Amino acid sequence: MAELIDRFRKVLDRPCDDLVRTHKESGGKVCGYWCGYVPEELILAAGMLPIRIRGVGSEDSSSGDSWISSRLCTFTRWALSAALDGHYDFLDGLVGINSCDQVRRASQVWMDGSPMPFSHFVPVPRATREVNYEAFHEEIIDLKKHLEEFVGKSITDDALREAIAVTNEKRDLLNRIANLRKPGVSGHVDGSEMLTISVASTQIPTSDFLELGRQFLTEREESEAPESTVRAKLIVCGGEFDEPDYIEVLEGQGAQIVGEFVCFGARAYKEMVDTRGDPLENISRRYFYHVPCVRMGEKFHDRFEILKEMIREFDAEGLVFQRLKFCQLWGSENHNMLDFCRKEGIPMLSLEREYGVISTGQIKTRVQAFLEKIEEQRA
């Protein structure tokens, strides 16, 4: 069992896992993408392996800093540094996006500074009426055309359906693993393991992930959690978050993390693509209308309702809201979350962090105090 999770952990160590290298060596192409609004199914249907961009690889963010300054979030600076330092040279393409100003700028610097054989930018609207969806769908059609030109063949509806099927399968598997933490469900997985697995699912070929993931699920369904004192069940929420070591620190204090409502977590795999009808339209609709990111300005209540439902499903007693320093969008969400959690009586701990740096001492102190507060309220 330990071997499997270690295999997943190894995937997170660097941008190009051995499985990706094998894929490349057998003639496969790889396309990076920044954000959960980019349809990985489209990349897959084009015959390319989609890899979600992270900030690992470089020793520091200095290369990125010199372009986008140290006033932007550490994730984008580290990711850009990894790109400019050559750690993403294995990519054949990149899909940039305006998920936020920081990713938008980093996307463009990367595309201009380290050009790749294929690069495309997908602007995503920030309002969600039908007229805005139509604009998004036009962009997806445009992306499809560009991918077809690059790979030299049409992306057929059958190819899209196949990509949808396998990606839905991946999402379903991730949900089943995550649900091991639901009350009444046998088996176990802890928060750092779950985040490791969900991040890994974006870093290796889907077929390899499915194989490893199914093995992991089978083993864990029949196992029991190691003995430990669980002081409270919590859900981690926030924006970009692909560092399971951070969750380990939380869990080391007695928290049991039963959900990850973050970009690389549940928000990425919670919802499927509809398999009935036009596949491209279904892809567009799923991505545009999925659990809304804070970049969709007016969608706080939709997001909050989904989070509350997650709290109920997993019997969580509180939230750890984490955000990257300099992340404006999730910084505004902090205000909303504090206010509404107070109104709803949901204990919430708000933490700021830097990418690539885990201030263990600080986190421990604050988490311990938070857990004590929950225990007092429970009593």
Add this chain to the structure above:
Amino acid sequence: MAILGKERWDVWEMAYESILGLQEIFAEDPTERVHKALLEVYKQYCENLFDAIDKNKKIIWSNFAVPGTLLHGFSDEDIFWYQFEALAVIQSLVGLPGEVNARMVDSAEAAGMAPEVCSVDRIALGSVVEECIPWGDAAFYMTTPCDSQTCLVNCMTAHNSDMPTIVVDMPYRFRPEESVYMSRQFREVIDFLEQSLGIRYEWDRLKFASELYNEMMETILEWVDLRRTSPAPQGCETLSLMAAVVTVFSGARQGTHYAREILTDLKERIERGEQATEGNEIRAVWYGDPMWSDLNFYNWLERELNVTVPMDMFGYYAPVGLIDTGSETGMLEGIARNALRNFPMTRQLLGSMEDYIDDYVNLCRFYEADFGVFPGHLGCTHAWGAFGMLKRTSEKINVPLLSFEFDMLDPRVTPLDDIQTIFTQFVNEIVIPRKS
């Protein structure tokens, strides 16, 4: 001090009192056209605001990028359009930013708003937290030019879920099809506001407002061109305020009046052979957020360093085409095109870095810049994200670039002395030796 005979929120009374005080100071000087015009429009704004409250007019909340011209299709007997940024801007220009803006920022941060968000939006949230603005009957927001504005929308819609709200997406690209996309959304806005407020939209009113906008914009374009005059006859203290006036008074007589006054002032100064600086002029292009926490800084630049700013990002308007008033579609697409291509910051920063860099290069060339200024407003993420490119471009075009960190509305962030020292060193050690 009472406004329209009644006691109001203290922050507005302070601003109003300052406006009246400044009007008295400038009253006797016939050469102070611009200050007088500016103070008059803001005095009217305050009075219109409280008149609207007293008469229970419908209040539409919005952020500053919303094109005012569009909303003039509703009668101003029925509605008042309140932009969240108005309080911050007025306080900065005539009031006490160190006190009021700072207080609003602190209120927003105490309520959990991240300090990295632009102070414009923290002040807006602070004013809601402190309940010192009129409450909206409906809200209309546009997702431009930046994440910070999205933050504001995120917070406002979260806290006012009962308020009918419509959000218009500003597209990333600037092709003609984007004007069509925007105009479709504007039609939805009109229908939405009609239904929410129970007030009829009148296309004849929009036509009149569009004509006023066109007149204002033609005047501004002439002024933008004449600002190339060297040596600069008109100072730069009020340069950036063009954006503040255009934002609030598009499609209104006040906007057209102000544009005429500032152009007339410039022409008169050219005729009189005036120069903004006393000694050999040094010209800078100020490419970013202005120093609205202390406009006197610009006077100091001219007086102490002989540096004038013939053009900046907030004063620059481009000939992108006027509004075609011949049809509803013509008007909506024209308003959309101008909102996309002629609103400061949206024009340069919403889309790709090419837009940002191209304007900088053109402004440096047209206005014969001796140096460029990157005013690093702390919350301006999309500008900071393009800073590396700007630096490299500046080197390529052989224009020295001065950068500094500050906050455009909160004077506490960087002491004025420090900023003055930075400018003094840069001008003396880099710019002047290069010029000679």
